[in-house]
Amino acid sequence: MQMKQESFQTLQQYTAQVESLYNSLRSFKHDYSNILLTLYEYIDTRDMDGLSSYFIQNILPLTKQLEPQNYHITRLANLHIVELKSMITAKIIYAQEMGIDVSIEIDQPIEQINTDIIDLVRMLGIFLDNAIEAALETDAPKLSFVIIKDEKETVFFITNSFIDYHLQLASLSQAGTSTKGSSRGIGLYNVAQIISHHDNLFLDTRTQDHTFMQILHIYA
Numbered sequence: 736m737q738m739k740q741e742s743f744q745t746l747q748q749y750t751a752q753v754e755s756l757y758n759s760l761r762s763f764k765h766d767y768s769n770i771l772l773t774l775y776e777y778i779d780t781r782d783m784d785g786l787s788s789y790f791i792q793n794i795l796p797l798t799k800q801l802e803p804q805n806y807h808i809t810r811l812a813n814l815h816i817v818e819l820k821s822m823i824t825a826k827i828i829y830a831q832e833m834g835i836d837v838s839i840e841i842d843q844p845i846e847q848i849n850t851d852i853i854d855l856v857r858m859l860g861i862f863l864d865n866a867i868e869a870a871l872e873t874d875a876p877k878l879s880f881v882i883i884k885d886e887k888e889t890v891f892f893i894t895n896s897f898i899d900y901h902l903q904l905a906s907l908s909q910a911g912t913s914t915k916g917s918s919r920g921i922g923l924y925n926v927a928q929i930i931s932h933h934d935n936l937f938l939d940t941r942t943q944d945h946t947f948m949q950i951l952h953i954y955a
Contacts, residue, residue: 810839826863835876861922866895891951
């Protein structure tokens, strides 16, 4: 019951974000023709000072209404599994609100995945929570979420900026061990326990140049 309520709330957030984006685009389209007419008058009269002033005072503020981050959740359109989409939407919205530079890539429609969806939601939720928390400790927080699917497997890439505490990667699946410090690693231990119950799951963890990567393979 609680999961259904949380899913409904995150879907409401997703809908609100899409509606906000639509209204921004409609407003921009409405103003677009007026902008062109005004620009034409400045150019036609060769009023370069007036054109420069108009651009700075009117056009630049307008373009800020269409910040790139507003488009990120629309890139989840190819993900058609409601439980998964709801959770990821909530995490991405939160990451953006916290000022993290987020990128998303799902190159084709994802209709189904060969594993228990509840277990998958739990694992990806842990990865995203950890990624957000670790990224926020850095000067330039970044988070990337990618899904690649072919006939053999579905692969999830969760990548984030992090401060390298020089932990051994093999120890991260042990209870109490985390890239974020001691006594905060129960989540990754839970992931290891979930994976141990599935023959077709494989987790590849890597670090490179202050970037932390969790790569989850789900074989068909």
